[in-house]
Amino acid sequence: MKKIIIIGGGFAGFWSAAGAVRRAIELEKENEVEVTVVSRDSFLNMRPRNYESDLSQVRIPFERILKPIGVKNIEGNVDGIDFDNKTVTVSSSSDTLTLPYDKLVLAAGSILQRPNIPGLNEHAFSVDTYQEASKLHQHLDNLVSKRSLAGCYTTIVVGAGFTGIEVATEMVSRLKRVAEKNGDDPSVVRILLVDHSDIAADFSEEPRAVIKEALSDLGIESITKVSVQSISEDGVVLSNGEKLAALTTIWTAGVKASPLTSHFPVERDHFGRLPVDQFLRVIGTEDVYAAGDCANVLADETHVALMSCQHASPQGKFAGYNLTSNLFEKDSLPYGQPYYCTCLDLGEWGGLVTDGWDKKVMMKGMDAKGVKIEVNTKFIVPPLDDKEEILIESQPNYINKLEDFLPYRYREATV
Structure with a gap:
C-alpha cells in the first residue's frame, strides 16, 4: 500500500x-x-x-x-x-x-506575524484562527461589564491590508449591536485603522479610492505612517507617542x-x-x-x-x-x-470586486457585497457528504476563475 x-x-x-x-x-x-x-x-x-x-x-x-x-x-x-x-x-x-x-x-x-511588541501576545486579539476569532467574540459579549471604562466601545485594528479592512468594517456594526444590547447609544462606537504604511497599500489608486470612501462613510478613522509601540489591556501607544484608549485591539498585520x-x-x-x-x-x-x-x-x-x-x-x-x-x-x-481577482467585504457599506492583477474595479457597493456573500458561502465551500461532487471539484483547473462561478447578473453589473 x-x-x-x-x-x-x-x-x-x-x-x-x-x-x-x-x-x-x-x-x-x-x-x-x-x-x-x-x-x-x-x-x-x-x-x-x-x-x-x-x-x-x-x-x-x-x-x-x-x-x-x-x-x-x-x-x-x-x-x-x-x-x-x-x-x-x-x-x-x-x-x-x-x-x-x-x-x-x-x-x-x-x-499571523507577531513582532516583539510589548503586550501584543497578552492583550491583542486576532482572527487568525477559529479559536482566536471565538475569543474575540467572547470578549465583545463581555464588554457590558466594562461599560464605565474609557475606550469600551473603541476598537483599534492594526494592519490596513485585506484582512484589517474587512475586520474594521465588520466591527462597525458588531460594536453598534453590542452598545445597543448594553443600552448605550451606538454613536459612541469608534473604530481606528492603524498602519505603518498606507490604507490598502497593495491596491492600486482606483480601488484604494473606493476603500477609503467606504471607510469614511462608515466613520472609520485612519491613522497611517505610524507603528504600534506597545499594547495594553486599555489601549495602545503609537510610535509618535500618542496614546489611544481602547478595550479592543485586533492585530492583523501580515x-x-x-x-x-x-x-x-x-x-x-x-x-x-x-x-x-x-x-x-x-x-x-x-x-x-x-x-x-x-x-x-x-x-x-x-x-x-x-x-x-x-x-x-x-x-x-x-x-x-x-x-x-x-x-x-x-x-x-x-x-x-x-x-x-479580489472580493473585499466592506461591512454595511457593501463590498468591492476587482478584476486582474492590476485590480481594476469591477463592482462596488451592495452588488459587490452580494458577490462576497456568494464567494464566502458557496465558492470556497467544498461539497458536503457527496463523494462524487467532491471528486468532480478536485480536478485541476475546476472553476478557478471567479467569472466562471458568478451568476450572470453579477457578470453584467457595472460600477
Missing part, C-alpha cells in the same frame, strides 16, 4: 487529499493508495470568514468531506519530518506516532508560512515559503510537495501566487494530482492560474 501524508487541513491540504484520491481512481489504483491528512483538529476552518459576526458556519467537520472520499484524519501536531527515512512524527495529547510516507505534501498554511517549512533543507523566501517547481514539487527534495501558503510558485509567467485560499485550493488539486501521477510514473500537470 502506497502511503500519502498531507500535513495541514486547510484549503490546500483538503484539496490535495481530494486530488490525490481522484487521480488514483482515474489510474484504477485507488486500492493501492492510503491518503492521510494530519491536522491540529478535525475541521476545515474557512479562515477567510473568521472576521464575520457569525462563526457558526466557518468550520466544516472532516467527517463530511474527508470521510466520503476515504481519507483518514489524524489529529495532532507535527514535531518532525525525517526526509531520509521518509517519516513524519506526530504528537497528540495521548500519543506520539511515526508515520511513514511514499509521498508527502506540506500544506500547513500560514500563521502572515508568514508555517514554521514547519524550517524543517526543509532549502532556502525559503521572506515569507518563509518553500521553493517549488511548476508541478508543486519542493525543489531540492525527493517525493515532497508543497501547496498553499507554504509554497512559493508562479501563478503565471510573472506573478507569484498569493497566500490566499484563491490560490491554495487550486494548488492543492494540482499537488494531489501530480504526486499520485508521479507515484505511478505517469505525467504530471504544470500548475497555472493566470486569472486573479
